[in-house]
Amino acid sequence: MDALFGDDLLARPRRQLADGATWVPGWLTLDQQAWIVARFHEWADGPVPIRAAKVRGHEMSVKTVCLGWHWRPYEYTREAVDVNGNRVLDFPAWMVRLGRLALAEVTGDPSGGDDYTPDTALVNFYDDQARMGMHQDRDERSLAPVVSLSIGDTSRFRFGNTESRNKPYQDIDLASGDLFVFGGPSRLAYHGIQKVHPGTAPEGCGLAAGRINITMRVTGLTG
Numbered sequence: 001m002d003a004l005f006g007d008d009l010l011a012r013p014r015r016q017l018a019d020g021a022t023w024v025p026g027w028l029t030l031d032q033q034a035w036i037v038a039r040f041h042e043w044a045d046g047p048v049p050i051r052a053a054k055v056r057g058h059e060m061s062v063k064t065v066c067l068g069w070h071w072r073p074y075e076y077t078r079e080a081v082d083v084n085g086n087r088v089l090d091f092p093a094w095m096v097r098l099g100r101l102a103l104a105e106v107t108g109d110p111s112g113g114d115d116y117t118p119d120t121a122l123v124n125f126y127d128d129q130a131r132m133g134m135h136q137d138r139d140e141r142s143l144a145p146v147v148s149l150s151i152g153d154t155s156r157f158r159f160g161n162t163e164s165r166n167k168p169y170q171d172i173d174l175a176s177g178d179l180f181v182f183g184g185p186s187r188l189a190y191h192g193i194q195k196v197h198p199g200t201a202p203e204g205c206g207l208a209a210g211r212i213n214i215t216m217r218v219t220g221l222t223g
């Protein structure tokens with residue numbers, strides 16, 4: 001019984017890091033995580049294969065595949081003009097629903113996500129060495145919240161302020177199944193991934209090594 005109802009139920013309570021920024025540890029079940037990982041492998045195969053985007057001529061250490069709209073610094077297009085010119089996959093209806101559930105969760109209001117219709121997702125894969133420097137998500141024309149889901153190895157996430165990449169910031173460990181939402185006054189906060197902790201992916205999450213992060217967004221674009 002001690003193991004079944006162990007202290008781990010208490011260990012990772014949800015936390016509001018700033019106005020509009022909420023972390024919900026362990027939001028996705030292992031079955032949900034494994035199902036999403038299976039979808040990830042399908043997306044990574046194409047029509048636009050997963051690739052490292054280039055920022056000012058340098059490949060990012062993270063590899064990205066997009067849904068709905070294709071992102072490259074600092075623009076969204078329907079076709080992956082910097083990869084193979086193919087149109088990206090449609091944004092899946094199940095992911096719209098998941099985004100709405102995420103907002104309902106963080107707002108504490110069952111209808112809190114009803115108006116949320118994300119139309120792009122950046123699906124990132126991190127190996128042991130991958131990082132993401134401090135940045136703002138600001139290639140979208142909409143300031144609707146960003147919904148972030150993590151699967152696989154735990155990683156150190158730095159959540160900063162809206163003024164600069166520097167302090168004050170908070171470092172948290174995003175683990176497999178964690179939800180993080182940033183919107184409202186936190187929508188343009190700088191953030192990044194400092195480090196992946198190898199070998200920390202839980203059994204059954206569908207990913208033996210590395211980390212997947214999905215960020216759903218509203219581009220505010222038409223066409």
Ligand SMILES: O=C(O)CCC(=O)C(=O)O
Pocket residue numbers: 122124132137148150157174191192193213215
């Ligand atoms: O991997 C993460 O948790 C964050 C990813 C991110 O900031 C992005 O894709 O813009």
Ligand SMILES: [Fe+2]
Pocket residue numbers: 135136137191
């Ligand atoms: Fe980001």
